[in-house]
Ligand SMILES: Nc1ncnc2c1ncn2[C@@H]1O[C@H](COP(=O)(O)OP(=O)(O)O)[C@@H](O)[C@H]1O
């Protein structure tokens with residue numbers, strides 16, 4: 001691998017295609033050739049072992065096991081090391097035994113020939129962005145992802161103040177996680193200095209339980225728990241394992257009623273995973289032509305590429321001024337958001353909050369800007385009161401397929 005591809009491999013999700021022969025593996029991997037954000041590798045299955053660790057350095061985020069024509073007989077002999085790695089099985093249609101075995105191996109999806117590249121890509125995207133399924137019954141928190149449509153729009157400002165309002169006004173247990181791995185500075189907006197960061201928590205994620213997780217959080221006096229991203233070491237996003245962050249988020253959602261994540265303005269394997277798992281995605285933008293253009297693009301990426309359902313995405317127009325020539329009608333016409341929220345411009349309140357590290361709910365509770373943020377918090381919090389609501393564990397496609405084959409639905 002050249003230095004150049006080593007660099008650009010950065011945030012790509014590693015997909016390992018395992019098959020009985022190299023030709024079969026390459027046939028599947030060729031279907032993914034156009035997917036530039038996937039780092040597709042092949043492995044010939046020898047003695048029944050699939051090893052997601054591959055070269056021993058970078059673990060696969062997803063394994064695709066192609067059974068070829070030997071089907072179930074082969075799968076019985078297969079052993080997937082690293083049972084945590086999501087698995088998609090390609091096997092014969094209408095073969096309940098093989099499907100059942102695939103389920104036992106933890107397969108998230110089961111596909112049968114004839115396979116199109118469209119079908120395969122959509123299954124991969126679904127699994128990579130799969131909603132977090134590790135909730136303990138009835139205790140699942142809500143995940144809100146905040147992403148800025150254009151730098152400086154106020155994404156971090158919204159994430160930080162929303163998390164604070166959910167804590168003090170809605171009285172929820174809330175974790176605020178900074179995932180802007182290179183420029184994030186959330187703790188400073190709250191006048192906090194974090195000892196442990198996201199990187200420390202990720203490094204320890206396999207040993208963490210909810211209680212241990214809270215030990216990694218920096219505590220704000222309001223009760224809000226914050227996990228910062230920036231530490232003394234220089235962090236390169238490519239060094240962060242998407243799988244580990246996925247596990248960390250799952251754990252945080254078991255621990256807190258709300259998890260608010262501040263994302264960098266970037267669509268990569270990490271942000272795709274978070275955005276796909278989020279109950280609410282807030283796209284923060286402002287009122288200018290260039291903001292509108294970037295917002296439209298962000299909505300296209302979120303809906304078309306990441307696959308976030310439109311009803312989960314809200315457009316937050318920050319620093320809104322009524323007399324601006326760009327009206328809400330213009331914004332609606334250009335972006336077509338299902339939900340549009342306006343946060344008024346208030347330079348004094350916002351700047352003071354930022355400079356002093358005091359959230360607006362403390363410094364200027366009755367300012368229109370704060371009230372607009374409270375309305376967002378109420379919307380995000382809707383439904384959380386029902387603490388005994390059923391867990392939102394998604395049914396696995398492979399289970400659905402099996403039920404179909406068995407005539408159970
Ligand atoms: N409603 C507002 N009115 C005035 N200034 C604001 C408002 N919201 C945010 N700001 C200011 O905009 C600046 C950029 O915000 P930030 O959250 O860092 O942007 P982003 O994360 O989108 O790059 C901050 O200094 C913040 O104080």
Ligand SMILES: [Mg+2]
Pocket residue numbers: 148155156157180
């Ligand atoms: Mg930011």
